[in-house]
Amino acid sequence: MQYRKDFPYADLIGLEIQSIESGMSICKIPFKKDLLNPNDVVHGGVIYSIADTGMGAAVFSTLEDGEFCATLEIKIMYLKPAGHFDLICHTQVIKKGRRVAFLESEILSNKELIAKASGSFAIF
Numbered sequence: 001m002q003y004r005k006d007f008p009y010a011d012l013i014g015l016e017i018q019s020i021e022s023g024m025s026i027c028k029i030p031f032k033k034d035l036l037n038p039n040d041v042v043h044g045g046v047i048y049s050i051a052d053t054g055m056g057a058a059v060f061s062t063l064e065d066g067e068f069c070a071t072l073e074i075k076i077m078y079l080k081p082a083g084h085f086d087l088i089c090h091t092q093v094i095k096k097g098r099r100v101a102f103l104e105s106e107i108l109s110n111k112e113l114i115a116k117a118s119g120s121f122a123i124f
Helices: 008-013 044-060
Strands: 016-021 024-029 069-078 087-096 100-109 112-123
Touching: 008 044, 016 044, 024 044, 044 069, 044 087, 044 100, 044 112
Parallel strands: none
Antiparallel strands: 016 024, 024 087, 069 112, 087 100, 100 112
């Protein structure tokens, strides 16, 4: 099964999935001024989006044919503002059961950790 290539929201924010394999993914959002909030830093929703998509991609790599997944919940800790640099998200599946997968993501800006996220995804 192949990960969907048509993803209009990802196109809107410039999100690129760079790799997906064995319960792990790497995603990137190139910096652009359109992603800034009024405080001149990347909007927290963009950072959340890269974590959510990275988690979905990582779970996807573990699914059997005919299965799909959906976000149940994500908790994110913003550690510092993202600079005017690309965002990179590294995600891995921590545990996968029959119906739920648990994941962790680290989001980097200019090679510095700016956020950590944990989440769970339903498996159908």
